[in-house]
Amino acid sequence: MGKRRRAGSSGSVGFGIVWTLFSSIFLVVGLLSVFKSLSYLAWxxxxxxxxxxxxxxxxxxxxxxxxxxxxxxxxxxxxxxxxxxxxxxxxxxxxxxxxxxxxxxxxxxxxxxxxxxxxxxxxxxxxxxxxxxxGVSGGAWGGLIFATVGGLFVLIGIGIMRMPARSGPQVAPLDDGSSPEPGMGRLPGIPFFAVFALVGLGMLGGVTVPALVRKFAARDWVEVPAQVIWNRTVERGSGEDRSVKRDFFYRYTFSGREYRSNRYDLGGAFGGLNTKSTIMSNFLQSHPAGSPIVCHVNPGKPWQAVVDREIVGGIILVLFPIPFTVVGVGGLFGMWWWPRYQRRLALKASFNLPGRGCRTEQGVLLSGGTKRLTTLLGIGFAAIFWNSIVGVFVSVAVSEWRSGRSEVFLNLFLIPFVAVGTWLLLAAFNRLLQFRAPTYEVRLLPGPMAPGDEGEFRWCRREGKGQPLRLSILLIGVKSSSAGDGHEKVAHRETLAEIQQPGDGSLQAIRIKLPVFQADGPGKLIWKIRFSPRMASWLPAVPEDLEIPVSESGRPGFG
CATH class of the missing domain: 2.40.50 (OB fold (Dihydrolipoamide Acetyltransferase, E2P))
Known part of the structure; x- marks a missing residue:
């Protein structure tokens, strides 16, 4: 068996190293918190x-x-x-x-x-x-969650470093016994979506669902008079670590016993309220110490009370897990479903269903460009969705910074998320340029081919912007991975034509013959006609691969 190679660009390796080192901070901090909490369990x-x-x-x-x-x-x-x-x-x-x-x-x-x-x-x-x-007050769970998220981000960084270069298929002979590493294309994706799924589901179970349950149960809470003990502004830290919050403390009497609370609403807003809500802020400012107020008390647990039975202070935290859960669970499901969907399409094509790959009197029509649209829509949606979520927290961080209450931890925490958002925007812009690149259509005569068959084809330009200076047309034989992860290795490369100033179509037919190969090892051999333009403008030169329909048995050569 030949030596297996892993190719990766220096840019992806460098980005992966930086990502991994940064994520290791969260992993180490989480593990230290877990170890400290576990040491208390030994008491x-x-x-x-x-x-x-x-x-x-x-x-x-x-x-x-x-x-x-x-x-x-x-x-x-x-x-x-x-x-x-x-x-x-x-x-x-x-x-x-x-x-x-x-x-x-x-x-x-x-x-x-x-x-x-x-x-x-x-x-x-x-x-x-x-x-x-x-015993311990829950620090072990917080540290475990922190370490899990950090560990998954570390796996994403390792996956980025191990990603193969995707500028084109890898060149490797068919008889070397090598095959793409199964699942390598999905290695960064699994922990990436797992982070979203864990964070989303964890917050759904720990924040959203309990808050909604409390809101439903609070309809039966009893309204009682109360008195403000103190209403103060709390400043913590200094410089960039300085934060300003509100502490609203009151007393009330229920069933002849006095209780106290500093909880404002059902969103989990205890002492240290971030008064983002205008209604909440106005209420707090208009009720100094000694002011009478009305609170709502849980009759079953009278030490629980709130001023407002709505989810005011924590509404962002309550809604925040929903997009995380959708992205995480949806991404994991998509990674499970997409390879199976591709195999079903391949299975349909192998039965020569009417349409693509069927022989007619005019031959077989091969066209491309649809994959560019689906890729653009997918990356564009991911970029908009991701940056809309991150943008909310960036706006909060900017607002805190402009008011002199910048929090260093929040800023550091946002760095990898902003980096991913920037990368998604650049990737979406690049896919937009690729989408506008020229696409081509081929009519293959007389129809589906088998190894050893000869034929000819004519081509024309379907759509796209920009005029190529030169167009290379090649016959490519690629061996697909049996793992269904989208990896391909080039087994055969042959130049069929080199055209200067190609215009919009063929002036004469181009001859083609499929070589005969003995395919060793797993994987299916796929033949493609590749159009490789060299653009005269700033638009990217995007190769176009059109798959040749291959029949099971040979037929007499054409010509």
């Missing part, structure tokens, strides 16, 4: 007694809502105390996170005061002074 679970548990709300703290906690436990015969609620943090920007833990403990204890309640805590066996009442 031992031991009995403890809760001496105090409440919630401190202090706008001077970061985060502003902290657990006022103290519990004692025994390790190796020695008593210790701790005030940690979670191993990695002791507070939250969302008051509801702490409120739910407190109410769960009250329900389990059967009383409002939980002093002296027996529970269980987690202790670091290597450092028994480190203990927390609860």
């Amino acid at each position: 031992d679970r031991v009995p403890c007694v809760v001496e105090r548990f409440g919630i401190r709300a202090d706008p001077k703290q970061d985060p502003p809502y902290q657990a006022d906690l103290r519990f004692r436990y025994t390790w190796d015969g020695r008593e210790y105390t701790s005030d940690r609620l979670w191993p990695d943090k002791n507070g939250s920007d969302a008051y509801e996170d702490l409120g739910e833990v407190l109410e769960t403990m009250r329900t389990g204890a059967g009383r409002d005061v939980i002093q002296g309640v027996s529970s269980a805590c987690r202790v670091n066996p290597n450092n028994p002074t480190a203990a927390s009442l609860l």
Whole structure:
């Protein structure tokens, strides 16, 4: 077996290396987060007694809502105390996170005061002074998602580096036993669409569906009076990392007990509201501390409350997964369906169905150009769809930058997406130019051919812009991949004619004879007439391949 070669342009290899290195940052950050969370899972679970548990709300703290906690436990015969609620943090920007833990403990204890309640805590066996009442707060899942997306982007970069050069079919003899690497054309596509599918489905299940369920359930929430505790602007970071958000904190009474919340709507907008909505912004600005308001309380879980039962602050997050899911799932389905569709077309052609490839008194008419239109429409749709989504986030980033609240992480995160969008636009423009290049039509006499047959053909120009300086007409024999991934290797190349200033059609018939080959190895031998123009203008020189219908058995030579 001959040596298998992988060809790739220096441009694609360089872009693939940069893409892979950049994506590795997300992979490493995600893996570090996962490893850190998994290390907390190794802590031992031991009995403890809760001496105090409440919630401190202090706008001077970061985060502003902290657990006022103290519990004692025994390790190796020695008593210790701790005030940690979670191993990695002791507070939250969302008051509801702490409120739910407190109410769960009250329900389990059967009383409002939980002093002296027996529970269980987690202790670091290597450092028994480190203990927390609860386990990790979900960082493992976030890190796993981050690492998965980063890993898929790394696979895309590797696939880009391994992509063969597509300037023309690869030249290889039929008898070397080589064959295209199966699936290499789809290697970048699978992780690319998998990223969209995972992000879209993950956010659908974690954001969209829960938000819609909450919205449906919130119709039965009870309207109660409330009072604003504070309404403040929160600034974090400095310079390019500086961000400005809103924290709206209020109290209300339900069933004789006071509760607190800083949740505004059902879209997941807790403390740190991005006041993009004009209605929301006006409401917050007109209700300073001490102002009376009306909130809606979940009667089944009274520590859950919102000011607005609509999905206001998080509407973008709620709708965002839908196009991601459509692109990801649709792309994966298309990659599964397209090779099978191509094989069905090939199967139909092999039965000499009426139309293409059928012998008539005037011979066989071969025409091209339709593939250019489908390719242009596909890439054009992808470019518009992708850039319309990315454009929303770029506009947000530009708006943040113009207002002096630029976030470095968002800008870095958008770089690969903007790069892909730019590449899609350039590819669409290139396909548009190719679409306007000349296309040709051939009448092959007397009809379908078999290896060893002779015939002749006349050609004419169908459509397109630009006038070629020279037109090369070649007979090409290509061996298609048995994997159905679109890869071809040239087994035979023969110049049939070289025409200067070709005009719009044949002045005389061009002779053609199909060589006889013994095809070794997998794959089907396909014969094509190739028109290779050299353009006189700036339009790209796009080769046109017209497949010759091949019959199973030979016939007497023509002439």
